[in-house]
Each structure stands twice: as structure tokens, then as C-alpha cells.
Amino acid sequence: MAAVDLSTHPGHLARRLQQAHYLLWNTMVSEEITSPQFAVLNALVAEPGMDQRTVGERVGLDRSTVAEVVSRLGRRDLIDKVRDPEDGRRSLLRPTEDGVRTHRKLTVRTARMNQVFLAPLSAAEQTVFLDLIQRVSDAAEGLRNPAEPIASQR
């Protein structure tokens, strides 16, 4: 009767997009390491020694989720976790050698998967697509953090 067409609802489409990606990741990249786990690993390869909070900020995960992902990566010995001697609240994270190796391997596969994922779009459309998603996400995240002052470079 008064039902709505969900294909005009960005939230619904976002969920479907994410699910589609999840499946493709599973078949083309890894069945063990998930996309969020790769994101955390990637952040730590870029900048070893970050604490959990900072990692979460970088990859867009909240405190609890980071803790879980970190614990799984630790269980697989892909990252190390040590208490910061200078600030006993923090845990400092860094990839192990195995972690770096795994990251390298998955990076290649991820690139291939992205190509397949975006294949239905032309090169120009792909650029637009990434830009639009990013702008919407950034704006929506901005709604959460009220009027944060200008980010300093450190």
C-alpha cells in the first residue's frame, strides 16, 4: 500500500553495497583476514606504534570494535601489543614480520578485487563514485563531532 521504494534510499543501498563487497572480499582476497582487519593492519604498516584510539580514528572504527579487531590480529600473530612505558593507559601496536608479509600479499589481491568490484563503471564514473561516497560519509561523520577546532598537524 504505502510502501516505499528502497532503491532510492542511500542507507539501504549502502548496506547492500557493503554486503556485496564482503562476499567479493571473501572469494578474492581472504577468508581469514577481513576487510576491517586489513584496514587496521594497513594503518599500522603506515605508522607503527599507534595506540588503539588513534588507529580507530584513522580507519573509522569505534573503541570497542578496534579492541576486538586488534585482539584477532594479535591471536594470529600479525601484530604486537605492548603497554606504553610512558603512558600506562595506552597499548602500542605494531605489525609483526608476518603481519607485514601478510599485508603485502593482501595489498595485491585487494587491488585486483577493487578492479572487479568497480568494473561495471567507466573510469570516469569510478572517480565520481569514490568522490561522492567520500563526501557523503565525511559530511555525515561531521554531524556527529560538533564543531571541532582545526586539526593540528600532530
Next chain:
Amino acid sequence: MAAVDLSTHPGHLARRLQQAHYLLWNTMVSEEITSPQFAVLNALVAEPGMDQRTVGERVGLDRSTVAEVVSRLGRRDLIDKVRDPEDGRRSLLRPTEDGVRTHRKLTVRTARMNQVFLAPLSAAEQTVFLDLIQRVSDAAEGLRNPAEPIASQR
């Protein structure tokens, strides 16, 4: 070192987009009914009496997830669930009066939320955005179901 820029990874962006939507939904639409729950309710308002499998197909949820969502909607007395007398395997689902009322209320709020969510884009960009997400999702879902024959209209 060899780290990757995740802002060019559609999967990562898809996850962030969905999270952003989740937060906005929570503040602007409902704290009790989630977006997937609304999707199921919406499908049942459009076509009461579907079984769980069909609902899942319509809204893009797998068997297990539909079962969970349905059980939550049932707990809130928004839908009824009865065994199909003609086929004892099926559960037939239909919204209760309260379910229809709730659906109507949330429809209004959802429309408002979508406006806010898409506000950073121009009207033309919004159209492109929805189209691109849909095409990518459809294509990726197509990779899963191998060579399905042309869908019949019933």
C-alpha cells in the same frame, strides 16, 4: 612504508558510509527500529503474506539474518507469523496494525533523514550517486548467483 590509501577502496568507503548512515538513522529515525527492520516491515506492507525466504530476497538479507530480524519485529508485535496451512515449511508474515502504523510514522522520518544524508550533494549528483551504488551492488550480487535465467514477473 608500503601502506595503501584506503580512500580509494570502495569497500572501505562502503563500510564508512553504512556506519555514517547507522548513526544518522539512530538520531533522526528511531532508536528501536533499525534500518534492516524497517526494510523488512516495508516489504511486508507492500506485500503481506510473504514467507521469510522471499522477504530476504526482496530486501537483500540471507536466511539467518531474516530470521533474526523477523523475531525482533515479532517480539515488538509489529508483525505476525503463522505456519502456511498449504505448505508446512513456510512461515507467512504480515504486519500487525501497530506494524502498519509504525511503518507509516517511520516512512516520514526516513524521508527527512535521506534528505539530510544526501544534502552535501547537488540534486544531479544525488541521482548519479544512487545510480552508481545500485549498479555496483547489482553487478557484485550477480557474481554470486551464476547465470540465473530471466526473472519472471511473478
Next chain:
DNA sequence: CCTAATTACTCAGGGCACTGAGTATTTCAG
């Protein structure tokens, strides 16, 4: 008919994502 395949659903298990409450540590105000 009656067995075998199919179909709808359930259940257990792993992982992501959020909130609210609690703990430990550090920092800051007085």
C-alpha cells in the same frame, strides 16, 4: 507408493558495530 532430492527454516559459531558502565592511569586545578 516410497525413497531421494529439494526447500524453508533453525541453530551454532565467528565477526563487525554501537552504547553505557566500569577500571586504571595521567593530567590539571587549587
Next chain:
DNA sequence: CTGAAATACTCAGTGCCCTGAGTAATTAGG
């Protein structure tokens, strides 16, 4: 220097999402 505020993390609870295995009912083959 000490008590209060802030910070990093943990834990419990809820919900979404998938897979693989199991159960009950229906359909199809011989």
C-alpha cells in the same frame, strides 16, 4: 601535593551479517 577531570581501555549487552550443519515438510522419480 591532592582531589577532580580527562583519557585509554575493557566488559556486557544488543543487533546485523555470513557460513555450515541439522530438521521438518514437500516434491519428484522410479
